[in-house]
Amino acid sequence: xxxxxxxxxxxxxxxxxxxxxxxxxxxxxxxxxxxxxxxxxxxxxxxxxxxxxxxxxxxxxxxxxxxxxxxxxxxxxxxxxxxxxxxxxxxxxxxxxxxxxxxxxxxxxxxxxxxxxxxxxxxxxxxxxxxxxxxxxxxxxxxxxxxxxxxxxxxxxxxxxxxxxxxxxxxxxxxxxxxxxxxxxxxxxxxxxxxxxxxxxxxxxxxxxxxxxxxxxxxxxxxxxxxxxxxxxxxxxxxxxxxxxxxxxxxxxxxxxxxxxxxxxxxxxxxxxxxxxxxxxxxxxxxxxxxxxxxxxxxxxxxxxxxxxxxxxxxxxxxxxxxxxxxxxxxxxxxxxxxxxxxxxxxxxxxxxxxxxxxxxxxxxxxxxxxxxxxxxxxxxxxxxxxxxxxxxxxxxxxxxxxxxxxxxxxxxxxxxxxxxxxxxxxxxxxxxxxxx
Numbered sequence: 001x002x003x004x005x006x007x008x009x010x011x012x013x014x015x016x017x018x019x020x021x022x023x024x025x026x027x028x029x030x031x032x033x034x035x036x037x038x039x040x041x042x043x044x045x046x047x048x049x050x051x052x053x054x055x056x057x058x059x060x061x062x063x064x065x066x067x068x069x070x071x072x073x074x075x076x077x078x079x080x081x082x083x084x085x086x087x088x089x090x091x092x093x094x095x096x097x098x099x100x101x102x103x104x105x106x107x108x109x110x111x112x113x114x115x116x117x118x119x120x121x122x123x124x125x126x127x128x129x130x131x132x133x134x135x136x137x138x139x140x141x142x143x144x145x146x147x148x149x150x151x152x153x154x155x156x157x158x159x160x161x162x163x164x165x166x167x168x169x170x171x172x173x174x175x176x177x178x179x180x181x182x183x184x185x186x187x188x189x190x191x192x193x194x195x196x197x198x199x200x201x202x203x204x205x206x207x208x209x210x211x212x213x214x215x216x217x218x219x220x221x222x223x224x225x226x227x228x229x230x231x232x233x234x235x236x237x238x239x240x241x242x243x244x245x246x247x248x249x250x251x252x253x254x255x256x257x258x259x260x261x262x263x264x265x266x267x268x269x270x271x272x273x274x275x276x277x278x279x280x281x282x283x284x285x286x287x288x289x290x291x292x293x294x295x296x297x298x299x300x301x302x303x304x305x306x307x308x309x310x311x312x313x314x315x316x317x318x319x320x321x322x323x324x325x326x327x328x329x330x331x332x333x334x335x336x337x338x339x340x341x342x343x344x345x346x347x348x349x350x351x352x353x354x355x356x357x358x359x360x361x362x363x364x365x366x367x368x369x370x371x372x373x374x375x376x377x378x379x380x381x382x383x384x385x386x387x388x389x390x391x392x393x394x395x396x397x398x399x400x401x402x403x404x405x406x407x408x409x410x411x412x413x414x415x416x417x418x419x420x421x422x423x424x425x426x427x428x429x430x431x432x433x434x435x436x437x
Contacts, residue, residue, distance in 0.1 A: 031116070035103060035129055039355075042099030043092070043137075050091040051084050058083055071163040079159055082152035089145040090385070093350035096137045097381055100130070100358035101374050105434075108362060113430040123426045127419060130355040134415075137355075141348035146319030154310045161307050184219045222257070229256045314340055323400055331398075338397040346388035346407035350381055353411055356418040357381060363425035366433045384414060 062083055066076040104126075107113055116125075218230035231254050311317050314336045322341045361377040388407045397403035422429060 032129055035107075036133070038103040038106075039096070039099045039133055042102055043095040046095035046098050047088075047091050050087065050094060054087045054091070055080055055084055066160070066163070069160045069164045070166070071160065075159050075163050079156050082156045082159075085144065085149040085152040088149065089141045089344070089347040089351070092137060092141050092144065093347070093354050093381060093385075094378060096133070096351055097354035097358055097377060098374065100133065100355045101361055101377065104358060104362045105365065108430065109432045109434050111432055114432075117430050123423050123429065126359065126429075127356075127422070130359050133355040134352040137351040138348055141351040142319065142344070145344040145348055150316045150318050153313075154316045157307075157316075225259060227258060229258070230254070319344060335396065335398060338399065338403040339392060341400070342392045342395075342397055342403035342407060343389065345404055346392065346411070347385065349388075349407055349411040350385055353384065353415055353418070354381060356415050356422070359422040359429070360418040363422050363429040366428070370434055384411070 059080065062080050063076060066079055071079065113126075218228075220228045220230070222228050311321060314322075314333060317337065317340075319341060322337045357377055357380065361373050365373040388410060391406045391410060392403075395402055395406050397406075
């Protein structure tokens with residue numbers, strides 16, 4: 001009796017061991033390898049198509065922005081390539097959905113499912129393949145949206161910064177206005193005028209073939225009703241060196257400070273900084289004109305073109321940086337970080353849902369529904385994306401748990417619903433239905 005009673009307790013571990021061995025051999029078999037290979041090929045093809053459409057739509061904007069920074073063709077190509085990561089997570093989810101649907105539909109209509117189910121393989125084994133695919137594409141999606149995309153955004157900014165710095169060292173285009181937050185610059189060809197004492201933030205390089213006859217006009221508002229006009233015949237920039245230092249050399253320039261009741265640009269940077277002491281210095285003082293022949297000034301690159309470090313913009317922070325609360329962050333910055341973290345996580349969860357949604361769509365595909373089953377599945381996936389965005393806006397997360405939990409719960413509920421639908425309709429999932437009636 002004791003031996004008989006002890007047999008079930010020994011049989012359960014043996015059954016679990018045989019089940020794990022069976023699943024391992026099934027996942028490593030030819031069927032699973034062929035399934036994953038077809039999914040990968042279909043996914044790559046659809047991603048290339050979606051990325052091509054996205055880049056074609058954004059080419060005009062990227063090209064206009066790159067030309068404004070005097071970028072060459074290589075820089076434009078790099079910026080355009082970096083732009084493509086912005087839609088990678090959504091493209092991956094749609095691509096996996098289409099790939100899984102087409103692969104499963106082909107297997108069903110070629111009667112592979114009938115042979116597999118007759119040999120003892122059921123919907124749970126197919127669900128295991130779909131679940132493995134879901135986990136793999138989820139990791140790929142979170143890596144693309146949370147690591148590659150932030151780094152590519154920083155790379156775009158670095159490329160445009162480098163091209164803008166190089167263009168300023170080469171010279172300005174003749175007859176064009178250049179608008180900056182606190183000043184306006186214009187270059188024209190005239191007889192050389194005395195060159196002004198240009199402030200560090202208003203440095204323009206006038207070198208070039210016509211440098212001897214080029215005159216630069218710089219208009220700057222330095223106080224609410226005080227402006228400065230600068231004219232320069234030549235201004236050269238040397239550097240930057242390894243420390244980021246630039247040597248500015250000015251020749252024959254003049255600077256004129258005058259009262260201006262109707263300024264052309266906005267409030268000066270001094271007022272934006274709250275530098276009231278500087279503004280008070282202009283009250284009650286005479287207007288100033290200055291003429292200087294030669295001057296050299298050592299400055300940092302940031303004085304000429306401000307360039308924040310990576311992570312100064314929340315969109316350039318990776319998910320690991322957003323998960324790690326450094327402290328000292330403002331509430332607005334933290335809220336922006338959590339919103340971006342929730343959006344990246346929710347879009348990556350779409351990739352997790354895609355294979356399970358494909359299983360459910362296959363079970364609903366017949367002669368009558370063949371022409372709209374896949375489009376409706378894509379629409380359902382994008383509706384989940386919109387629902388996640390609405391949920392994130394509604395919750396307005398301030399912490400990591402509030403950012404990750406709502407989209408996770410929503411996607412977990414939908415994943416269970418898709419899996420239950422596929423199991424409930426496993427007969428329609430296995431039986432070919434697109435043949436001739």
